[in-house]
Amino acid sequence: MSVTQTDTMEELIKKGFEFFDKHFPGGKKPDKMGVGPGRVNLIGEHTDYNEGYVLPMALPMVTIMLGRTNDTDTCRVVTASSDIDCAKESNYAEFKIPSIKPLSVGVPKWANYVKGVIACFQSIVVGFDAVILSSVPLGGGLSSSASLEVATYSFIEAITGNKTTQLVKKVMVCQNAEHMFAGVPCGIMDQFISVMGVDGHALLIDCKTLQHELVPFTDTNYLFLITNSNIHHELSDGQYQLRRFQCEEASDLLNVTSLRSATLDNLNRARDEGKINLVIYKRAKHVITEIERTKTAANVLSQGDYKKFGELMNESHNSLRDDFEVSCRELDQLVELARKVPGVLGSRMTGGGFGGCTITLVERNIVDLVVDIINSEYKQDPKFYVVSPSCGAKIFTSL
Ligand code: ADP
Ligand code: MG
Secondary structure (H helix, E strand, O other), X not given: OOEOOOOOHHXXXXXXHHHHHHHOOOOOOOOXXXXXXXXXXXXXXXXXXXXXXXXXEEEXXXXXXXXXXXXXXXXXXXXXXXXXXXXXXXXXEEEEOOOOOOOOOOOOOOHHHHXXXXXXXXXXXXXXXXXXXXXXXXXXXXXHHHHHHHHHHHHHHHHHOOOOOOXXXXXXXXXXXXXXXXXXXXXXXXXXXXXXXXXXXXXXXXXXXXXXXXXXXXXXXXXXXXXXXXXXXXOHHHXXXXXXXXXXXXXXXXXXXXXXXXXXXXXXXXXXXXXXXXXXXXXXXXXXXXXXXXXXXXXXXXXXXXXXXXXXXXXXXXXXXXXXXOOOHHHHHHHHHXXXXXXXXXXXEEOOOOEEEEEEEEEHHHHHHHHHHHHHHOXXXXXXXXXXXXXXXXXXXXX
């Protein structure tokens, strides 16, 4: 298996017109579109709920919602995704606009993301027919869910003509939709980068203040390789909750409102005074050092120091593996295999852990070699995506 080729936005649009015609035959053609990209986090893991920093980038893989108003009070949406559980779920959803009846969670489940955005949108929505197509793999840790929310929001902006000028509001509505309609208590990062991403830049987000800063990634000799481990260990949800509790316990013991305000000195003193047990110490150490690493990483990237950036990625992984203990054998193996190849600057797990993806900073001309080496040693059918930082949400008011 070599690098996965995903559809470009132009290819998705072409397929979208055909798909629309098939599902809504005889009517007018689509004339509006919203686009939301997936994302990957470069560094800053398990820092968001500790009021720290994250450094994600938007992916070239996107979700599009393509359609038009239908002069009725009904929204009709169909997804082209073959990844939803078609045996149990229809790929078609129909519901009345909220001014007729408040929207509620229901089936098919995927449509809850769409309904959530419409329910939380800033103005009255009109009836529409639309198709959804995506090049973001579903459930693969690259945030297809945020890309769907952001594509939906952008489409609604296009059909209502009511564009949100304060982009943070758009971010919050999409996050709220996921909380309230999909029941996922996600942080702010995914929707933030999907809305705000800029071509050729990562985005440093301060999860405490929501201040954000673009960080250029301009040297075309380097690329990021995402490797999907194809593993999802069942314990991930429970362990995630446990880590959150452990971080809270650490900040209580250190007498700070969040680990953002703690320092290694405080932590070491608490340990020396016997106030903190080893497990809580290690969890806090990861968070405190990761927050610093993320700030430093943004700084060195903006100076074009890719070598140092790669080293910080390695340190981040080691800390997640040894102190936060959220890696797993498969992720460690992928990282070790990549790091052995000359021309790899750094490699780490990305996302919550216990499976999901790794991200590797590589010189462009050795990507195929890294892929070959991983393929020959890693036996769980990995998937590879070669990516550079891409742009955020787009609104098309004519096509
Ligand atoms: P991730 O965001 O990491 O891809 P999630 O479990 O958070 O994984 O979100 C995946 C869910 O989002 C899918 O199961 C589906 O309900 C919904 N979804 C995402 N993209 C699409 C799409 N193109 N069509 C329909 N549903 C989608
Ligand atoms: Mg998601």
